[in-house]
Amino acid sequence: MSLESVRYSRGSLAVLNQLLLPHESRYEPVASVKEAWEVIRSMKVRGAPAIAIVGCLSLAVELESNEVKEKDQLVMFILESLEFLVTSRPTAVNMAKAAEQLSAFVHQEAVRANATSESIRKSVIEWAEDLLRKDVEDNKKIGDCGAQHLLQKVPGHPITILTHCNTGSLATAGYGTALGVIRSLHSMGRLAHVYCTETRPYNQGARLTAYELVYEKIPATLIADSMASIAMKEKGVSAVVVGADRVVANGDTANKVGTYQLAIAAKHHGIPFYVAAPSTSCDLRLADGGHIVIEERPSQELTDVNGKRITAQGIGVWNPAFDVTPCDLITGGIITEHGVFSPQELQAALTKVMKEEGKRQKHEA
Template structure:
């Protein structure tokens, strides 16, 4: 059975409560936009792609689209506030709002027609995400093998945070590349970090690797340099929440130092993300809003205080990796590009789709 972070059918939306993993697998019903905001904000559903899908799908199951376009724009703007760093949610909100507005401008339009257009667009996003993930996995695996193992040997890959089926509509991005390597019989081993302070690697990525029967080892975040030096790491692959035009990337905190260590050891560092994670409107990473999480993530473990009282806490959820450290390339569903190629490649693809 395939792991599912989201279960959706017309009129029904459920999310796998990731706060309960790996001890329990419980699906929670989401019946409104407010509930979607709450499960995203509480980290019951995670991953930049998964949260954008849940946010948009909640419009399809929530009651009353009586306000039509105004309702859609208002509720989507509300959902974007849950995770401001993840650009996918903002892109999805913009596309859905535009679709609703275009439908409303048609002659003889009805409330039901607008509602149907919004639901269909959202369902298409769900299907597209899964297709894109398969493409990312295939393209990334083949590019990596051509670079580091052209002789047909197996590779060892290190990843950070959670980028698999639990963070997407299915299969995954960076973890999708690892799955593709495994399917090709070319993966020797995968290392995943614990990903402090929220432990997504230990709770989610390790769970997925074991579930998919992929040979893997969990390591502390501070062990990545030693793993590269002594465990034959061939490449590093991570996801992304926000990629700007230059290729600078916001991803789970700890990614920046991982990229520095990889460059020191001469190990290619890859980024795997759909084109919807790329924001060509922003030139540099200085314009990205970086979320800060509650101090209790650092000071408490399972509700028990472990840090001395009154100590100051800085707990950003993301850090930024400069483009020149992404030495392997940026893997998208459209191809694998060097950071300096990204803007031109995506602009050309978008223009061709628009017929311009």
């Protein structure tokens, strides 16, 4: 069984505290929206899809246990809870998108003839549960589609991948995005090796990806971020595959800080650079990456190691958690659950999918 970032059954949610990994696997209960906000902000749970899933499921859990509210009061509670959850972390778009979609859904449910508090509550719980189910499904599609694409397009097999941050089961509902592509290649017997960066300053690569790769018995080597260029030059890297926190209309992509320099190095070495992301991480309303809000994290993430200060007191610190890779550096493409697209193709392709989905839903309603 692969690692689980989230354990959910109706009325009960627990998250694996990722701050304790790889030394201890402790699941901590999340009984309310407020508790979800705190586990997301403190990064006990992190990764763009996992943030949205924990946020929405916490609302489902709170709805299951709360006393019955009058209909308008219930709708107000749901909308305010979603707004609050969006403030937990700003860069990943998944929570904001889920909040927007779920809010629209609640409005729609509330005006249905015969709508009651109970019917609204039930449909919101089911909506959140569906997000969990769909994320795993989409990740598997990303994994398979990305693996097939790389096998067709990338010379020299089996394939060696360099990846950044953590995009696996711990960052999603399961399977993973960039790590999903790696997992699929491995299960097909077509993966030679993975290089995972330690991902300073928060060390998602060293603490989490290395753990997932060892857990899954995938052949892998950990490198410091500063070793990425020499690894590309000397280690036969076939492709760089990373995840995303927000892909905007022109294909510019916000992801864990350090992604941008990997894309520059990949271009220099003629190595294709891929972003693997579900459509829930795509934000077509922003024209380009200049509009993305980049989260800045506390200075201690840089100045301290294991709670112990290693730098001189008084030094200034800048700690942006993400950077934006310009679309022209995403030379391989963007791997989604709907296919692999160049940054230039993405907007039209996803718009078409959304239109078809809208038509299908109208037909079913």
